[in-house]
Structures are given as C-alpha cells and as structure tokens.
Amino acid sequence: MSAGEILSGVAGDGHRRPNPFAGGGLDRATHLRADPRWLSDRLSDPASRVVPVWRERSLVSQAARDVATTADGSSYEPVLLPPAVAASASEPPEDWIFLGLDGGQDGGRALFAADMSGDAGEAREAKEESPPDSPLDGAGEFLDLRGVGAMLGQRDGSLLAYARAIVTWSRRHRFCGTCGCPTRPEQGGHVRRCADETCGVDHFPRTDPAIIVLVTDGDRCLLGRKDIWPEGVYSTLAGFVEPGESLSEAVVREVREESGIEVGSVRYRSSQPWPFPASLMLGFRAERVGGELNVAREELVDARWFDRVDFARRREIGLRLPGRVSISRRLIEDWLTG
Numbered sequence: 308m309s310a311g312e313i314l315s316g317v318a319g320d321g322h323r324r325p326n327p328f329a330g331g332g333l334d335r336a337t338h339l340r341a342d343p344r345w346l347s348d349r350l351s352d353p354a355s356r357v358v359p360v361w362r363e364r365s366l367v368s369q370a371a372r373d374v375a376t377t378a379d380g381s382s383y384e385p386v387l388l389p390p391a392v393a394a395s396a397s398e399p400p401e402d403w404i405f406l407g408l409d410g411g412q413d414g415g416r417a418l419f420a421a422d423m424s425g426d427a428g429e430a431r432e433a434k435e436e437s438p439p440d441s442p443l444d445g446a447g448e449f450l451d452l453r454g455v456g457a458m459l460g461q462r463d464g465s466l467l468a469y470a471r472a473i474v475t476w477s478r479r480h481r482f483c484g485t486c487g488c489p490t491r492p493e494q495g496g497h498v499r500r501c502a503d504e505t506c507g508v509d510h511f512p513r514t515d516p517a518i519i520v521l522v523t524d525g526d527r528c529l530l531g532r533k534d535i536w537p538e539g540v541y542s543t544l545a546g547f548v549e550p551g552e553s554l555s556e557a558v559v560r561e562v563r564e565e566s567g568i569e570v571g572s573v574r575y576r577s578s579q580p581w582p583f584p585a586s587l588m589l590g591f592r593a594e595r596v597g598g599e600l601n602v603a604r605e606e607l608v609d610a611r612w613f614d615r616v617d618f619a620r621r622r623e624i625g626l627r628l629p630g631r632v633s634i635s636r637r638l639i640e641d642w643l644t645g
Contacts, residue, residue: 326579326590327456327632331465334415335407340495349417350390350400356416357393357403358385358470361423361449363584365467367459368447383458385467386447387418396443397421404473404496406466420470420496422478453583456632465580472582473497476512479584483508515586518557519545521638522570524595524612528642531565531602531610539627541611543635545588558591566610567601570594576641579634590634592642618643 324330339345349355359366370384394400398421408415423443452471456464473496483490483501485508490499499510521543522529530541546561548554555573562570570593579588602610617624618639629635 325461325465326577326634326637327459327461328452328464328468328580328582329578331462331469333407333409333418333462333466333469336405339408340405340497346405346495349405350403350419352417353389353391354416355390356387356409356418357390357397358406358418358420358466359388359393359397359423359443359449360420360471360474363471363475364449364451365455365471366443366447366449367455367467383450383455383463384460385463388421388443388446390419392443393419393421397423398425402477402492402496404470404477404492406469406473418466420474422474424478453630453632457630468580468582472514472580472585473512475582475584480510484510513585516548516554517545517581517586517588518548518554518561518591519543519588519634519638520558520562520570520573520591520593521635521642522562522566522568522593522595523642527612527614528639529562529566529568529595529600529610529612530639531607533606534608537627539625540629541609541613541626542629542633543638544610545635547586548589554589554591558593562593563598565603565606567598567603568595569597571596576638577634579637581634588634590638592638615643 366386367383368386370382390400397403403419403421406418406420409418410416452464452467456468459467477492477496477499480499481490482488483503483506486501486503486506488501488503488506490510491502492498493500493509497512501508529544531544532541536542544562544565546557546565548557552560554575558573559570562568572594574592576590576592578590581588600610600612613626617626621627628639
C-alpha cells in the first residue's frame with residue numbers, strides 16, 4: 308500500500324485507491340510551523356515553491372507528460388511558482404501559508420500557498436472572470452478544481468485542494484469572530500490570532516463534516532437529483548453532520564429527511580476532502596429497512612430507485628452519473644463492481 312493510501316485511510320477490499328483530492332502523501336511537517344526562523348529561511352529559499360490561489364481557483368497548465376489521461380486525452384498539472392515570482396503577484400510572503408515538505412524532511416523543498424486575490428478579492432468575485440494583468444500572465448490558467456480535479460494526478464489534486472481550502476479559510480477569517488479586530492497569521496498560517504491583546508483568541512482552520520451515502524435495497528440503489536445540476540444527473544444523498552450528532556445518526560436522518568426511506572446497516576466506505584469551501588465528505592453505504600419513497604421537494608427535485616441494469620443502459624434512459632472527481636461516483640462504481 309502506498310503512503311498516500313495509508314494517509315488517506317483507504318484500505319480493504321473495494322478501497323484500493325484514494326479518492327480524488329486525497330492520498331497526496333505530502334509531509335505537512337507540523338513541528339516546523341512553530342519555527343519562525345526556519346519559515347523565514349524557506350520563504351526566501353529559491354528552491355521553495357508557492358501554490359497560487361486566485362478567487363478560490365488554482366493555477367494549472369496543460370501537462371507536458373501524461374499525468375492523468377481523461378476521456379478526451381487531456382491532462383493538467385499545477386503551476387508552482389518560485390518565491391520571487393509569487394511575491395510580485397500575491398499578498399506579502401509573511402502571509403503565505405506553509406503547506407509542508409515535498410519529498411520528505413530529508414532535502415524536501417518547502418511548499419507554501421499564497422492568495423493572489425488582493426485586498427479586494429472578495430468584492431471582485433462577482434465581477435471578474437479572469438485575474439487582472441499580473442506577472443503570472445502566460446504561466447497557466449486559473450481553473451476551478453471541480454472541473455479540472457479529475458484531470459490531475461493524485462498528488463497534484465491533493466496539493467491544490469489543500470491550498471484552496473486553507474487559503475479560503477484564511478481570507479475569510481481576517482477579522483476576529485469574537486471581538487471584530489483584525490487577525491494575524493501564526494504557526495505558518497495555520498492559526499489566525501486576534502491582534503487585540505485583550506482578546507488574543509486563536510482561530511483554527513475549519514472543516515465541515517458531511518455524510519454522503521449510497522442507499523441500496525437488494526439489487527437497486529437510491530439516487531437523487533437537485534435542480535441546479537445538469538440535465539439527467541443523479542447522485543447519492545448527502546448532507547452536513549449537525550451538532551450533537553454521530554455520523555451514523557446523520558446518515559439515517561439525512562436519508563429520512565430527503566427521501567422518506569429508513570436505513571440500517573450503515574457502513575463506512577471512504578472519505579474525501581472537498582474544498583468547496585471546506586468540507587470533508589464521509590462516504591457510507593446503507594440498506595433500506597423500511598419507509599416508502601417520498602421526495603422532500605425543498606431538498607431534491609427527484610429521487611428514484613435504479614436497478615443494476617439501468618446503469619448498463621444509462622445513455623438510453625438519459626441517466627448521467629456524477630463526475631469522476633466526486634466520491635459519489637466512487638460509491639456507485641464500488642457497488643456496481645462489488
């Protein structure tokens with residue numbers, strides 16, 4: 308088993324590969340976040356590299372080598388910038404976030420994430436479809452990981468998802484949620500501390516747990532559809548875990564609320580970082596034990612039972628599966644092949 312598979316918690320029959328955005332194997336070198344001198348040296352080290360994030364998009368280019376071939380033969384890879392180039396286009400280097408060491412502690416180069424959005428990044432989000440003129444012009448293209456994630460290698464996708472999630476969190480917590488004063492980065496950017504000494508609260512990156520579940524009933528499975536999805540797309544049911552709730556309780560509740568179906572035999576399958584903006588998708592399979600299909604229209608526009616044969620003739624019936632970047636697709640495929 309690879310280091311990436313071990314780190315992503317993927318093991319056992321039916322779980323022989325990590326999900327997209329997981330299993331990158333980067334050494335996060337947590338102990339080095341508290342060493343200001345070491346971080347300062349790495350920020351000025353020409354061997355270090357910076358992962359740029361603009362408006363929650365990642366800088367990628369067409370891969371020169373076959374990183375991850377897709378149906379149309381295209382592939383992408385991250386554009387990693389030398390510190391001097393990144394400093395000319397981003398927030399100050401002291402605000403960059405230390406991601407870890409690429410290649411391990413023995414000789415590994417330091418990787419940082421940098422926000423390229425500028426002070427008005429949030430205000431510009433609804434107006435601009437591309438970054439303003441910058442030294443990065445021609446280096447690549449800022450794309451949404453939802454669209455390009457399946458066309459990245461495992462390590463690359465994991466790195467870009469990590470950078471996107473933590474940069475988004477840092478940008479959204481520039482002010483203290485307790486007293487409203489500005490915050491400053493500490494611990495290599497993994498903490499934002501209130502600058503008011505009378506408050507001094509530390510704010511840590513948040514991750515929102517969400518369950519996603521394939522419900523089965525004999526030789527059929529339950530899929531739902533939201534109105535914002537492309538025509539014909541059906542996916543597994545999902546929802547956020549609520550306070551005071553275990554994961555299995557969240558599975559039972561979400562399925563009941565969205566479909567009217569009662570489930571049991573809740574079994575964990577695998578997980579996936581989902582940086583849109585800060586979720587951890589926890590994948591499950593559950594079996595119907597009762598209830599009749601009664602779609603909650605405020606949640607879904609439709610939900611249906613699909614037999615195995617429906618997937619073999621999905622083009623004929625107009626059924627489209629979720630994209631390969633999603634753990635939902637993985638849950639469905641594991642069931643079909645299992």
